[in-house]
Amino acid sequence: MNIGFIGLGNMGAPMAANLAKAGHTVIGFDTAGTKAEGVETASTAEATATEADVVITMLPNGAILRAVADQVIPAMKTGAVLLDCSTVDVNSARAVADQAEAAGLGALDAPVSGGIGGAQAGTLTFMVGGTDQAFATAQPLFEVMGQKAVHCGPSGNGQAAKICNNMILGATMIVTCEAFALADKLGLDRQKMFDVVSTSSGYSWSLNAYCPAPGIGPSSPADNDYKPGFASELMVKDLGLAIEAAKSADADTPIGQLALALYTKFVEEEDGRGRDFSAMLPRFERRGHR
Numbered sequence: 047m048n049i050g051f052i053g054l055g056n057m058g059a060p061m062a063a064n065l066a067k068a069g070h071t072v073i074g075f076d077t078a079g080t081k082a083e084g085v086e087t088a089s090t091a092e093a094t095a096t097e098a099d100v101v102i103t104m105l106p107n108g109a110i111l112r113a114v115a116d117q118v119i120p121a122m123k124t125g126a127v128l129l130d131c132s133t134v135d136v137n138s139a140r141a142v143a144d145q146a147e148a149a150g151l152g153a154l155d156a157p158v159s160g161g162i163g164g165a166q167a168g169t170l171t172f173m174v175g176g177t178d179q180a181f182a183t184a185q186p187l188f189e190v191m192g193q194k195a196v197h198c199g200p201s202g203n204g205q206a207a208k209i210c211n212n213m214i215l216g217a218t219m220i221v222t223c224e225a226f227a228l229a230d231k232l233g234l235d236r237q238k239m240f241d242v243v244s245t246s247s248g249y250s251w252s253l254n255a256y257c258p259a260p261g262i263g264p265s266s267p268a269d270n271d272y273k274p275g276f277a278s279e280l281m282v283k284d285l286g287l288a289i290e291a292a293k294s295a296d297a298d299t300p301i302g303q304l305a306l307a308l309y310t311k312f313v314e315e316e317d318g319r320g321r322d323f324s325a326m327l328p329r330f331e332r333r334g335h336r
C-alpha cells in the first residue's frame with residue numbers, strides 16, 4: 047500500500063519504520079523534521095497524502111489532529127482512509143471522522159496500548175472506531191504494527207475504549223500504591239502482600255504485571271528507579287480526556303476525578319514529572335494519614 051505517515055515521534059517513527067520494513071511505501075512528515083528508517087520524507091503534510099491509500103496520524107492531541115486533518119483531507123484520493131492512532135478526545139475523533147466521510151474518505155480512530163516498546167516491536171493493541179469497510183482496509187496495517195486490533199464500533203469508540211481502560215489503570219495503580227504503603231506501616235512484608243493479593247480478589251494488571259514495588263513481581267519500571275515506562279504526564283493527559291468525556295456525556299466518575307487530581311498534583315507540585323506513573327508508591331511512603 048501507499049501510506050502517508052504524519053507525526054514521526056516516539057511512537058510514530060517506529061510504527062512507520064515497521065510498515066516500510068513490511069514492504070509498504072511510506073512517506074512521512076513531522077514538523078520537528080524527525081525521520082523514520084525506510085521512510086521517505088515529505089516537506090508538507092499534504093505531500094504525504096496525495097498518493098496515499100491510507101494516511102496515518104500519530105500526534106500529540108486533538109487540536110493538532112484537527113489542524114492536520116484540515117490540511118490533508120482535501121489532498122487525499124477519494125476512497126482513501128484517514129487512520130488516526132493518536133490518543134485524543136472523543137469529540138475531536140468524531141469531528142475529524144465526519145469531516146473525512148463528508149469528503150468521500152474512510153476514517154478510523156485507532157488509539158494504541160503497548161507504549162514505545164510495543165511500537166518498536168510491532169506488538170501494539172489497537173482499539174478502533176469506524177466503519178467495517180475502513181476497518182477492513184486498515185487490517186493488514188494493524189497486523190504489521192500490532193498484535194491485536196479490536197473493532198469497538200462507530201467513530202470515537204476506539205478513543206472511548208482507550209480512556210475507559212486508562213481511567214481504570216490510573217485508579218488501580220493509585221490504590222495499589224496506597225495499599226503497599228499501608229502494608230509497610232502495618233508491618234506486612236511486601237512480598238507476602240504480593241503473594242496474597244496477586245492471587246486474590248485485589249489482583250489487577252497494575253499489581254500483577256507492573257508491580258510498583260521494586261524487586262517484587264515481574265520486572266517493571268520500579269526496578270529501574272521508576273524511569274518510564276508510562277510517564278506520569280501521559281497518565282494526566284489520559285485521565286484528563288476521560289474526565290472531559292465524562293463531563294460531556296454526563297457520566298459520574300468520582301474515582302477517575304480523584305485519580306486525575308492526584309496525578310496532576312504529582313506532576314505539577316511534587317516530583318512526578320518524567321517519572322513512571324507507578325512512582326506513586328514512593329510518594330505514598332513519605333506521607334501520613336490525613
Ligand code: NAD
Pocket residue numbers: 052053054055056057058075076077078079080091104105106107110114131132133134158159160161162275276280283
Ligand atoms: P511525541 O511527542 O514523541 O510525538 C508526536 C510527534 O508529532 C512529534 O514528533 C511532533 O513533532 C509531531 N507533530 C506535532 N505537531 C505536528 C504537526 N502539525 N504535523 C506533523 N507532526 C507534528 O509523542 P508520542 O509519544 O509519539 O505520542 C503520540 C501519541 O500517541 C499521543 O497522542 C500519545 O498520547 C499516544 N500514546 C503514546 C504512548 C507512549 O508511551 N508514548 C502510548 C500510547 C499512546
